[in-house]
Amino acid sequence: MxxxxxxxxxxxxxxxxxxxxxxxxxxxxxxxxxxxxxxxxxxxxxxxxxxxxxxxxxxxxxxxxxxxxxxxxxxxxxxxxxxxxxxxxxxxxxxxxxxxxxxxxxxxxxxxxxxxxxxxxxxxxxxxxxxxxxxxxxxxxxxxxxRRTRPMTVAAELLLGMLPPLTFTCDRLVVSGLLQPSYDVGGDGFDYALDGSTARFHVLDAMGRGLKAAVMAVTALAAIRSARRDGHGLHTMARAADEALREQFGQAGFATAVLAELDLDNGRLRYLNAGHPPPLLLRGQHAVRELDGGRRLPLGIDSDIPHLGQEQLEPSDRLLLYTDGVIEARDPDGDLFGVERLTDIAEQAAQSQLPAPETLRMLSRRVLDFQHGPARDDATLLLVDWIPSPTRRAVPPSS
CATH class of the missing domain: 3.30.450.40 (GAF domain)
Structure with missing residues (x-):
């Protein structure tokens, strides 16, 4: 032929x-x-x-x-x-x-x-x-x-090897994550899975820094992933992380987290917040509100089972999940980066129609510029787009 x-x-x-x-x-x-x-x-x-x-x-x-x-x-x-x-x-x-x-x-x-x-x-x-x-x-x-410009710590090597690809797109969703500092990340992490009409995504922040924090984060992520792959829901995923952290670290280890699931057919979001900063909902290129439902104590600490937080998303809504290293970044004068500044920049990115991974890259750069130097704490961002045609912003055009 x-x-x-x-x-x-x-x-x-x-x-x-x-x-x-x-x-x-x-x-x-x-x-x-x-x-x-x-x-x-x-x-x-x-x-x-x-x-x-x-x-x-x-x-x-x-x-x-x-x-x-x-x-x-x-x-x-x-x-x-x-x-x-x-x-x-x-x-x-x-x-x-x-x-x-x-x-x-x-x-x-x-x-x-x-x-x-x-x-x-x-x-x-x-x-x-x-x-x-x-x-x-x-x-x-x-x-x-x-891809490396300097050596990576053992903690970062361990944690980054556990994470999924930074960006994934299907016909109704874009999910994109980013961790900084790249070579010295310790206790932050994220995970996601898209199966059928359900998307599940999680962000967590284990206490402390360095290798111990990385082991704590990996333990919690692995427990959540294992429960998820066994077909369990958000409550059981959180309980699995509680048990794994207590077994390995006793009373000396815990992690804050947001565990969420989204029905891609109808936009129904259900979530659990274990002592973590609340996700930010962006709609129509503007921040609508923080999602402050589904509260419980951090993973690894005994907690009553909460009612799950719920939100009805609209097409083109964006969810921004982050760890406290983003909003608690400080400039040389000691001022905090803060939620308001994060919200303003996220709105600017939405108005510019930047792809999800570029939005996170820009947010991360703004945090670093604000600090005038390397990050003092892990700063993790996860952006979820529920939009009718997400590929227009994430896939290069072809023949």
């Missing part, structure tokens, strides 16, 4: 990566594109989501890492949309599904076939490359090393 040259490039990439290591994928991309007179270099974003770092094996010359802010490459990453560069250059978002990994720089020579129609097909090709990079990520360390 005779294939179109562009179809052959996709098949060639699949063939080349069957036995490839993670650090080989960028070279496989270059080799598959070469017969089309196309050259490419893949870039991965670092853990801080501040700079894009080239992978070895690209067929275009590279220099220093590229800033996400203020560059064409960064704009492709932030907006999850292809951007034209200088001359015969195109920057394409590199994603695994909707998880942002970086960008690909693409250039075409005089023998390239129909450059005007290139962006749509090229995005399909790059989407495949992003998926292949994500598949290879667990099997080696080179790709992880490319």
């Amino acid at each position: 005779e294939y179109d040259p562009r179809h052959r490039a996709i098949l060639r990439l699949l063939q080349l990566t069957h036995l490839a290591r993670g650090d080989d994928v960028a070279g496989c991309v270059s080799e598959a594109l070469a017969p089309l007179d196309l050259a490419a270099t893949c870039y991965l974003v670092d853990e801080e989501q501040q700079r894009l770092h080239p992978l070895p094996g690209g067929s275009l010359p590279t220099g220093e890492p590229i800033s996400v802010d203020g560059t064409v490459a960064g704009r492709a990453f932030m907006l999850v949309r292809a951007q034209r560069g200088d001359g015969s250059r195109l920057w394409l978002p590199l994603v695994d599904g909707t998880e942002r990994l970086g960008v690909v720089e693409l250039a075409w020579g005089p023998k390239a076939v129909d450059p005007d129609s290139l962006p749509g097909w090229a995005q399909d090709f790059v989407n495949l490359a992003g998926h292949l990079i994500a598949v290879k990520l667990p099997y080696g360390d080179t790709l992880h090393q490319t």
Whole structure:
């Protein structure tokens, strides 16, 4: 069977990566594109989501890492949309599904076939490359090393290895999370699961800092996940975390948390708040209220079973969950970042129609800028969009 040259490039990439290591994928991309007179270099974003770092094996010359802010490459990453560069250059978002990994720089020579129609097909090709990079990520360390600008603590290594991908999108929901500081996170964590018409998502903050706090957070997350996978509801998930924390830490360990579930068919939200800052509901690009129902004591402490908090969401509503490290961040004068400032920035992001992961990146940067330096406490954000067509803000357009 005779294939179109562009179809052959996709098949060639699949063939080349069957036995490839993670650090080989960028070279496989270059080799598959070469017969089309196309050259490419893949870039991965670092853990801080501040700079894009080239992978070895690209067929275009590279220099220093590229800033996400203020560059064409960064704009492709932030907006999850292809951007034209200088001359015969195109920057394409590199994603695994909707998880942002970086960008690909693409250039075409005089023998390239129909450059005007290139962006749509090229995005399909790059989407495949992003998926292949994500598949290879667990099997080696080179790709992880490319994304790190400094050593990671044992606590952060333990906790980050427990978390799901930062962003996931289905036909009716976008969920996106972010933890800072990337290399020294201790007791914060989040989890989510989407099955059928139900989305479940959780944010927690274990007491203390360092490795002990990370072990506490991982214990609570694992207990919640285990109960959830056994088919239990929010009360039983919380009870499972209570028991696991008491068994391992006695009276010396607890974690605040929000455990929630959303019916994607009708927008009914049910939630339990174990001593945690209340989620923020955004509607019509404005903050409507804090969700302060379903209160109980923190996980790990005996507590009466509360009535679950309930809220009826409307299409396009957003839920912002966060830990106290966000609102308790302080500037050099000792002033708190606070809920009001968080609300204002979240409203600005909604009005700008930024994708969920870019909204969290912007919020995180504003917290860091407010502190004028590294975070003094873990700061975790989880954003949930219940919208009719979420893919318009999370998936790069293709052919």
